[in-house]
Amino acid sequence: MSRISKTFNGLQAEGRKGFIPFVTAGDPDLATSLAIVLKLAELGADVIELGVPFSDPMADGPTIQRSSERALKGGVTLAKVLDLAAEIRKKSDVPLVLFSYFNPIFRFGVDEFEKSASAAGIDGVLLTDVIENEAGAISRRFGEHGIDLISLVAPTTTDERLEAICENARGFIYAVSRAGVTGAQETTSLTAEQLVNRTRQFTDLPIAVGFGISTPAQISDVWKYADAAVVGSAIVSVIEKSDQEDVVLRVEEFVSALVPNRSVSVAK
Amino acid sequence: MINYEPNEHGYWGDYGGRFVPETLVAPLDELTEGYFAVRDDAGFHAELNDLHQNFTGRPSPLYFAKRLTETLGGAKIYLKREDLNHTGAHKINNCLGQILLARGMGKKRIIAETGAGQHGVATATVCALFGLECVVYMGTEDMRRQEPNVFRMRLLGADVRGVDSGSRTLKDAINEALRDWVTNVDTTYYLLGSALGPHPYPLMVRDFQSIIGREAREQIVEKEGRLPDVLVACVGGGSNAIGLFHAFLNDDVRMIGVEAGGRGKTLGEHAARFMSSASVGVLQGTKSYVLQNDDGQIALTHSVSAGLDYASIGPEHAFLHDVSRVEYASANDDDALAAFKTLSETEGIIPALESSHAIAHVIKLAPEMSRDSVMIVNLSGRGDKDINTVREIFANS
Missing domain, CATH: 3.40.50.1100 (Rossmann fold)
Structure with a gap:
């Protein structure tokens, strides 16, 4: 069983909900990313999303756009992100999901990527701009290498499409809370709950809700109807505002306040 | 003979298709449906031809x-x-076609990207012609070098928004227009100006041009x-x-x-x-x-x-x-x-x-x-x- 499935099964058995933080790999640099990710795992992150920086992140708001720019300026490439994942994997069993636009992977070569990602211990890949037929084909190929292509659903997704997406989905479903780009907001709209309920008609897979989640109140709200909450821009924003020397501590403070009392021993 | 038409997914050979966030699939489907409903419609083309002759x-x-x-x-x-x-410029040909489509689809807010400003000016023009709200994204480097067009767009009532990311040119303006669209899908029509972007834009813009x-x-x-x-x-x-x-x-x-x-x-x-x-x-x-x-x-x-x-x-x-x-x-x-x-x-x-x-x-x-x-x-x-x-x-x- 995959690490992702094992994690969600464990959560369900314990009657708990999941916390999925996102960080851009290599922001502010790869060594710090490694320390941040290990800290997040220690703080009880159930799955960690690693953003692959891209020059033209059309689905992202300003916070993640800037973090991609910082990472790219530091020379981060997909190959280096995979190396980072391998380093994380040496020290933690936390499920890792790469969050990427298609072009860096297309350019790397989908064949080559499957092998390298699998070897690095990547459990899932979420491709922001791959849908429909292309997603189906990639999902099957990734599946052969033990990698789940994580499917996105959005409030604009019709029931007909939801059914088709769920049929091919693996790992968990990522429900986009609202129409829009990534970025922290104060409240989560009702549309997220409606979307999760619509999606449940077509799948037994766990459903995580992301986009715009930044407060403990929003997380407990999401946990009422979904299986996990994804927090991205809010954490990236803490990284952006912190000094290099205490960025891990600042992230720890923020996440401890966001999801209290989750710390678990995850070291291998 | 080579077939020069794209397939139903918008591919010419290996090229084209749709690589967009899931949120945009429904509006792109709606657009495709809307476009194919008028593509061979005599009434639509009669109105468009009248504008071509008497407006352009x-x-x-x-x-x-x-x-x-x-x-x-x-x-x-x-x-x-x-x-x-x-x-x-030629940009008006496409803008007139798309604005008739947008109006038919009941959209009240039009967004566009522009590089040289010609597409922005043409979009601002057709929005003025039909009394629709118009937002144009333009890289700040392009705003500098095509300043007369920025002024023209504003005269025509468009809200010109400078884009400061990347090389501050056309590509960055398209990113920002896509971000606007993904956020305002319910109300907004994205009037893309070139034979680019996800299906059906390359086909539709080609047809209108x-x-x-x-x-x-x-x-x-x-x-x-x-x-x-x-x-x-x-x-x-x-x-x-x-x-x-x-x-x-x-x-x-x-x-x-x-x-x-x-x-x-x-x-x-x-x-x-x-x-x-x-x-x-x-x-x-x-x-x-x-x-x-x-x-x-x-x-x-x-x-x-x-x-x-x-x-x-x-x-x-x-x-x-x-x-x-x-x-x-x-x-x-x-x-x-x-x-x-x-x-x-x-x-x-x-x-x-x-x-x-x-x-x-x-x-x-x-x-x-x-x-x-x-x-x-x-x-x-x-x-x-x-x-x-x-x-x-x-x-x-």
Whole structure:
């Protein structure tokens, strides 16, 4: 069983909900990313999303756009992100999901990527701009290498499409809370709950809700109807505002306040 | 015979398709459905043709450039005068088609991207014509070099929003327009200006621009009693070129698309997607040739003309390139500036810097052709918008 499935099964058995933080790999640099990710795992992150920086992140708001720019300026490439994942994997069993636009992977070569990602211990890949037929084909190929292509659903997704997406989905479903780009907001709209309920008609897979989640109140709200909450821009924003020397501590403070009392021993 | 139509998923061969966030699938489906409902509708086309004639001033003339022809001493050169359209470029053809569609779909808010500002001006114009809200995204570098168009858009009532990311040019404006659309899908129509982006845009924009070639075909037969030997057009995203070429694809006519060679052959110094440094990639919703580095990061580009300064090219051009139906050449900044001057002085026509790239290629090619051969160049826009840029460059050289 995959690490992702094992994690969600464990959560369900314990009657708990999941916390999925996102960080851009290599922001502010790869060594710090490694320390941040290990800290997040220690703080009880159930799955960690690693953003692959891209020059033209059309689905992202300003916070993640800037973090991609910082990472790219530091020379981060997909190959280096995979190396980072391998380093994380040496020290933690936390499920890792790469969050990427298609072009860096297309350019790397989908064949080559499957092998390298699998070897690095990547459990899932979420491709922001791959849908429909292309997603189906990639999902099957990734599946052969033990990698789940994580499917996105959005409030604009019709029931007909939801059914088709769920049929091919693996790992968990990522429900986009609202129409829009990534970025922290104060409240989560009702549309997220409606979307999760619509999606449940077509799948037994766990459903995580992301986009715009930044407060403990929003997380407990999401946990009422979904299986996990994804927090991205809010954490990236803490990284952006912190000094290099205490960025891990600042992230720890923020996440401890966001999801209290989750710390678990995850070291291998 | 090669099939020049895309499949139902918007692919020409391997190129095109839809690479977008899930949120945009429903609006793209809605758009596709809306477009195919009017694509062959007589009422829709009657209204569009009325606007072409009475608002834009179509058909645009096919003008025999006698002095340019004599100066070059080779092929007879005809200019398809899209520069004479209302708003000064071919962009209005597509905007009128799409605004009728948007109105039919009940959309009240229109967004667009613009590079040189010609598409922004055309969008602002059709929004004024139909009383619709208009937001135009434009890179701040382009706002600087195409300042007259920024003022024109604002005069027309558009909200022009500067985009400060990346190279602050067309690509960055498209990113920002896509972000707006994904956020405001319910109310907003994205009026994309070139034969780019996710399906159905490359097909729809091509269709709306193909009036250029249909007219040119009739006009040249009337004037010369035969089809031309060569067609030449500049290619940024590729809408004016595909607009001219489309009606001739099944004819024995040579076609040349001219890309921006910029100021050098290294990545970042030009916008010639078919140069050896280019490769296939996925950018802004479509699979095509893309200027990128080895890690799949999109390269910065350079061209003296804002409208050609883009890292990718419409997917239909990628296909036409691969099947060798269209040849692609490039003209550098200096050649384009020289052509800008040449056409102004020999014909009394100041061309847009974009169109000057096509003229630059004609200046090379025409002398090599016989005097009884016939060439049509798409003069896609007029150069009024560029006079500040050109004045600056000529003053410093």
